[in-house]
Amino acid sequence: MAAQLPDLPAVTRLSPRVIRVLGGNPSKYTLQGTNTYLIGTGRKRLLIDTGHGIPAWIDSIKTVLTDEKAEVSKVILTHWHPDHVGGVADLKALQPHVEVLKHRPGEGWDGKATGFGDDAEIQVEGATLKATYTPGHAIDHMVFRLAEEDALFTGDNVLGHGTAVFEDLAAYMASLKTMSTLFDGRAYPGHGEVITEGKSKVLEYIEHRKQREVEALEVLGRRREDDKQDWASMELVKVIYAQYPEHLHQPAEGSLLHVLRKLEGEGKVRKAGSRWELVEGGKLYRKRSAEAMLLEFRDDMVTLLVGPYETRMAVHASHLRNSSEFSKLALQKWWQEGEERTIRLPEERPDDFRYYLHYLYKQGIATEPLQSPAGFDIAERYAFLSDLYLLGERMQDRDFKIAIIDCMIETNQLRNECNDTECPHIDAVTTVYEGTPASSPMRRLLVDMYVRQGDATWFASEDMRGGHPDFMADLVAALYRVARERSCAEEEFLKCGNYHEYTDDFLGPL
Ligand SMILES: [Zn+2]
Ligand SMILES: [Zn+2]
Missing domain, CATH: 3.60.15.10 (Ribonuclease Z/Hydroxyacylglutathione hydrolase-like)
Structure with missing residues (x-):
């Protein structure tokens, strides 16, 4: 287009x-x-x-x-x-x-x-x-x-x-x-x-929307083949969009549900269970021409209710669907059940989630936080990136996780340039260990940072000794390996590609 x-x-x-x-x-x-x-x-x-x-x-x-x-x-x-x-x-x-x-x-x-x-x-x-x-x-x-x-x-x-x-x-x-x-x-x-003709364009938009309503009312006024008069939204789609290929029926249903909900709000139709019917006395509508039945490709916004106070955010469904396995499933469910175009994410923090949406639209992690561009502490950034990584884990968004890994490594290199080799704080490590599977590349990255940049004196601190037991075990195992093989070759150290997840059919660089 x-x-x-x-x-x-x-x-x-x-x-x-x-x-x-x-x-x-x-x-x-x-x-x-x-x-x-x-x-x-x-x-x-x-x-x-x-x-x-x-x-x-x-x-x-x-x-x-x-x-x-x-x-x-x-x-x-x-x-x-x-x-x-x-x-x-x-x-x-x-x-x-x-x-x-x-x-x-x-x-x-x-x-x-x-x-x-x-x-x-x-x-x-x-x-x-x-x-x-x-x-x-x-x-x-x-x-x-x-x-x-x-x-x-x-x-x-x-x-x-x-x-x-x-x-x-x-x-x-x-x-x-x-x-x-x-x-x-x-x-x-x-x-x-x-x-140029601004006002007629606005009127055209109104007319276009009304046509959608008239079509829905017209079909709702008919009897189905079994002589019943209540319709599931997908049954309506199959009549209204009969001449369109079947794979377009699902997106069309999302659009139709907007129309049905508006008509419901006006008392013209009602929903009984998952089926829709005309309200008693609702008049029958004459069928519109087939040409009038155009598909809506652009009715694509989804509302997200994020966090305990349901902070509203809007996002294009296609952005979510293409990147996150979790959302793909949520959106499928929502189409199948004809539910509201809403996804509730009560566990997520609105601030973190805003970064995620920012990423979906820009395909890049903001190097500085959106709100406080100045004076961001590197230890805080590690903690923040760890939180975002877990968000990526829950959204099952592989590309987002890869972007966060790269950001961690970039942050680490910044730290090195300042001749300061502090690793992410042990609390950030614990956060990651509590929200990732054993095979997580983020776990490996943290262990590698500690192996390479850690300091024996750290273990004197209470904090360090309170680290996640699995991390401690991974760290000890990694240190043993290094002690035996000295395998921490310079050119392999913290190479982004070593920590990226690949899909099963990925063959690797040619
Ligand atoms: Zn807009
Ligand atoms: Zn816009």
Whole structure:
């Protein structure tokens, strides 16, 4: 799909007061990348969104600001998703005095921001923005009307191509309706090309969603072959999406369940056990044309409720499914049982889990913690990486574990450069031993660090003698081996590849 999208330049002046700067993060989900908009005509400008934190973006911003002889006085975030807030740190480094504005600061993202509410007005020379709260795609989502152009910055609620994803269909529909009353001009979307007929696009989105509802109601109004009138969601899918290949039926069911839940909320259908039926008196709906029955590929967001207080996080199902065996199973179960698009992870710590999501989107471990970029202690980092490793163990995400191993080794090398060869604290070792199987490469790595970098005097301490018994046994065994063979060859010491897990069919480097 991404291949067929029109190319957009990195920087485009769209009007006398709006310049679009692309986030440099194109993908299946972000289309040509996240759009960020520099707004105003004077020296001080507003910026909407910051992209995903890709260096190309901040480079473009730097160039534009120089060309325009301008600075960013305020950055306004449409919502908390990583592809919109990811560049805040880079922007702050470039423009230390910039004020960060976000509706419901702290919701979904823990960067520092000043809150603002519905109807807030934000002004610079040449531009006046008015905010409207429009949840559905994300809980904190805002759109902004640009008074001078009667235009709307739509965030991720309406996109330049295709349709948008949402986490709450009822809220999303209500937001689209609100948006259709706010403006008559262009729509500046969070992703994709500018939409000249902005308002008709919003109405088209509403119509598209309504068609889905009408289809569901129409089939629910029929009798099944056995003359009964209650339907399992998969039975509905098989009728509505009859002409689509069977492997698309499962994703289609996820999309249909959104529709059914919204209709349930409106009292039009009800769920009895795992079956759905029209509420008494619900009228029969005429069948729509077959062409109207298009598949939703993009209804893909999953809600995660993390930790004892159920901190909400949203993630694309495909990101989870592709990387974590645990999530793959959870998502399968959730499709089969037609449950909510929600995964509960009460045991996980929200802070750690945020790192994991960050990794899923960026495919890299943040070398510095997201919250406190400065002054991070190496012993603390070992402890932190050990916790993350166990998270990877529970999520059964091999690639994530490999990334953590590499981070441990990198941290160890940093330590060596400072001529300090301290190993991870024995408590971090115990954490790892309590959450990993005997064959774990992380266990081997810790033992190797202690064999090579440990010090006999450590054993005088209480801490050390309280180490995990299995670790002590592994350490003694390893020391015996070294004493006999002196096998700790320099070039083999702490080589990342020695600690990576491979799948059974992995043949090794050719
Ligand atoms: Zn988004
Ligand atoms: Zn987005």
